[in-house]
Amino acid sequence: MQPLRIGVIGAGAMGSAHVRTITNDVPAARVTAVFDPDPERAGRAADPVRARAFADAGELIGHPDVDAVVIASPDVTHAGLARACIAAGRPVLCEKPLAVTASDAYSVVEAELSAGKRLLQVGFMRRYDPGFVDLRRTVTDGRIGDVRLVHAVHRNATNATSTDDAGLVTGSMVHELDLIPWLVGSQLTAIRVESPVREGFRDPQLATLWTGNGVMASVEVFVNAGYGYDVRCECVGTLGTVALATASPVSSRIAGVEGRAVRSDFVAHFAEAYRIELGRWAGSVLATDVTGPSAWDGYVAQVAAEAGVASLRSGAIEAVEPGLRPPLYGHGPDGGPGHGRSSTA
Amino acid sequence: MQPLRIGVIGAGAMGSAHVRTITNDVPAARVTAVFDPDPERAGRAADPVRARAFADAGELIGHPDVDAVVIASPDVTHAGLARACIAAGRPVLCEKPLAVTASDAYSVVEAELSAGKRLLQVGFMRRYDPGFVDLRRTVTDGRIGDVRLVHAVHRNATNATSTDDAGLVTGSMVHELDLIPWLVGSQLTAIRVESPVREGFRDPQLATLWTGNGVMASVEVFVNAGYGYDVRCECVGTLGTVALATASPVSSRIAGVEGRAVRSDFVAHFAEAYRIELGRWAGSVLATDVTGPSAWDGYVAQVAAEAGVASLRSGAIEAVEPGLRPPLYGHGPDGGPGHGRSSTA
């Protein structure tokens, strides 16, 4: 079988990393095209892998040498590019967030509904992380009984991306907003976001989530945590708990301290998750059967994030109400209407 | 110096444990008297240590062979016995909670104010636990910067004591309500208590606390956690975090699992804390200088617990308003009015 020919849109840190991961670790795919508005940056990513640098994203999407597209451009461009891919019938992996507003995200859903089939996967790579996969399996197997609580932590050493504190919800916490329903098998119904910092850039944030099956979750997002990049999660059930473990492969004993290195950024932390995500996605596209996190999942996370931002402003609990799940997207985590194949890795 | 002669009121699990700990591990004290309404139980605790079993608590408090009193009887009797000790001029270590209502706790404060000196210490033994002491030292030393968040967990395998869910706040969470202000150096100002369980016995509970110096804390109390007794706490600052570590002295690798034992109850878990607490208390009484957790601390924790119960019922954030700290009790954690010696171990 010929490898999938992929066009990558955006040659920044994330896009370049995807080019390298596909080239080095995904046999089923190769990068044939790269677009970036900065031609030099496009070339730096394209040349080492003998891909063609495009000067126009639309041209890349429509080019016959491109079987599928990865969108890793600035967030504000995601929804438009995603719709263009769908219009062109191109399978597409779109980095999270799917859009910067819920209504814009819904426009992508509508595009797929018009196309009559799933073409898009959202880049919620944590669903492929071995730790989270193991966590979910332990929960699903019933080994900890019925889940009552989830405690999640999401920290960055320093704030690299968010210019205002709403970005902590829409850019960082959005991972937990997607992941916790996936872990516990039920949609979010409400969210509250608070912070000990009352004015200015409100970081850290402490969110409380409620799901349809009666789970409460506490979520800390702290983008100036100082010491490093850190992601933790514990599910608490009626028989026991299960939690992500520390991941460093070695520990040292030097100068009075037994220590393990904490990773400095999410690219290193989730390297294996990205590799598995891209490999599975390429495989599913070749099988013409896109099954990963869907446009609907991206839309629902955006709805939850907007409710979270509203809560950060209002101080109140805000409902998360995405509306009815279209049949195209199969069962939701609660197994609601719109039957079909589950949208889970 | 002659050892302190102690009368223990209550010969149940807690009282008997105190008799053994004083006898085996506290050179500065010995148990000379035990009261329990059940004479057989009183004898079982008193006889092995050659103490006298009393048939009346008041008689024990007033007896010339008793220099100081430990109250370990049912919660509902604490405040009355504490007032009786104060009236008799007897130094007293009263198990938590100081009283079952805040107003009753305040009556103990008033008794001390009338006596014009501190005679009572509340049994918040966690302030003596090496782990919590180390946690507080790390925070106070500034090694993690300014604290922004605290995450606390408090679990029992099965519910042994609480007959209604308010008891999770007043009987279990009260430890965290005392401890978190002590850790971060500031009083509680507000509390909210919620549960994923909406009806009936609402367990687990997830509380949010606010302190005067801008810290938010999440506190999980779960008295039917199934797997064992567990207490965890992480302080999150602007430079890093510090957390209680797993305490088991050995780890085994058997049948596909690398495991450490989880303790089954708080008496085993906090054995060293109780030993240090009793030793320090005996020393402070002999030095006529009671300095541990005060009646005011017990009252304030009760005020917070009542606000917590109110929040569990109302669903709203409830203010924690203990009123002005009397000068007898020195500086509060925020260094407010009423100067004097700090009431901290």
Next chain:
Amino acid sequence: MQPLRIGVIGAGAMGSAHVRTITNDVPAARVTAVFDPDPERAGRAADPVRARAFADAGELIGHPDVDAVVIASPDVTHAGLARACIAAGRPVLCEKPLAVTASDAYSVVEAELSAGKRLLQVGFMRRYDPGFVDLRRTVTDGRIGDVRLVHAVHRNATNATSTDDAGLVTGSMVHELDLIPWLVGSQLTAIRVESPVREGFRDPQLATLWTGNGVMASVEVFVNAGYGYDVRCECVGTLGTVALATASPVSSRIAGVEGRAVRSDFVAHFAEAYRIELGRWAGSVLATDVTGPSAWDGYVAQVAAEAGVASLRSGAIEAVEPGLRPPLYGHGPDGGPGHGRSSTA
């Protein structure tokens, strides 16, 4: 660039795993040919990846659709097949051990010397394991000072492969015999192998190794350790120590135990090491620059293993004397004669 077309010899557990790993995780290569004496087994490995099943290993080695060969057949066949590949000018990755005797291993070295260039890499996959790589980097960086001791442990749940106890040295310990010189940067000079079990199948074995730069190592090999597959290693230096950490991605708290799963076999344990090994090897073959563990490394490990078996029988310390390193193989770990490129990943 066209992917490397690989022929895999041997379709047992190891060979089949290599077919899958190359297919799923190594973009630079694809499996085009599989040989196994059992045609059904050859077909089961070849068919899903559209490779051709060969009835003769020599035919596979010489076939124009095969650019390079992976040898994963029974140990006794390794050296002969390796020589055949070298004679045919085929780059080859040969599973460890390179041969079942040191003299047979040396015949492979001689074949390469005759060919005048390196064509063979030995499958010491641990050199690619992220934990061991991190361990070696910490040592090489000087962070633990000068290494004095290494403690290594290598356990299997049950003995799957060794029919007599010499096999613990030649089949299992051979990994440590290769790895420890690589970690500490110096060749083995002597070995002693003992066992607490004096008669019959002598398992576990406790070996002591000496290197040219004054390091002593203790190595436990235990193939009936019962609880699972486990590999541990600690390097002890004059400033500190560094050790492999526990690798399980999650930990659970259930029924009185805080536990992490121990892996059951080496394929799962070293999955990432195999993936990286195969990827790097394919890349180096495409660059016509084979640089991984060499035939010389395989021969030296075999010399050490034979000395180890001799020691197990004699009870004495046995010298490890591989003779002079030919220039083709570059610097040894001690930087001895025969300069050239280092044979290290």
Next chain:
Amino acid sequence: MQPLRIGVIGAGAMGSAHVRTITNDVPAARVTAVFDPDPERAGRAADPVRARAFADAGELIGHPDVDAVVIASPDVTHAGLARACIAAGRPVLCEKPLAVTASDAYSVVEAELSAGKRLLQVGFMRRYDPGFVDLRRTVTDGRIGDVRLVHAVHRNATNATSTDDAGLVTGSMVHELDLIPWLVGSQLTAIRVESPVREGFRDPQLATLWTGNGVMASVEVFVNAGYGYDVRCECVGTLGTVALATASPVSSRIAGVEGRAVRSDFVAHFAEAYRIELGRWAGSVLATDVTGPSAWDGYVAQVAAEAGVASLRSGAIEAVEPGLRPPLYGHGPDGGPGHGRSSTA
């Protein structure tokens, strides 16, 4: 019951620590007498606890206000003082080592045999450490099957005490020489001590021990390990393993490292072991039933240490042959002749 009145011989670091531990943590005893050849040092230890400072050790031993003696003076004085105590009929806790030669240690055994009863306990405090007690219980319960190997590590940050490298065996490793037989229930039969350092002060040392029930043990002693004080031990059985766990009560995440403090010295590390040892000893003396590690245990450890020093010089395995255990000392760990009460805590 009146507390045991204890005279402490030696007011250096160890003796002073014992004075403080008895005073603060052992209700059943109090220090009434202190001897040190330096009167100022004696006073510094004696005065705060209102004990009398003696100018002569013999006078202290014989004084009517002294019920029992603790020997914490320089090693070379131990045996003579121990014999003096026995001659005077005084129960005595003698710090390890019991003597600086095996024959001198045996003279203490002979003194007890003449006295016809046990009066002496050797200060092998590790037998009271909760971690080692838990380790031994796990082994004894059969949970790891039959023990085959033990791996022990014993490190100091810097060499504080040993002036020549034989002292690593007689002063440090002597703890493991006592402990490992106690853990696995069988006497040492042979020992070999080696070092990667071939000349001068040979540190670290790597010893191999053999016991009568077929266990082999590797023991590392390293008194210049740089990073801190560290004691580790793993018992490897046919069903699993059990090991001491890291003991720090908190862990921090600061500046890219998740770390736990390593203790700096053995007094801090074994504080709880010393407390329990002294408490149990006082209790056993009051019950006129000395049962802890015996003079025989001290003698046997010394025999093993001398064999270890001989091995360090000879390079050979040296037999450990203490001779027949006198009936006074009850069963040995193997349950040999000389029945009576087991000499184990």
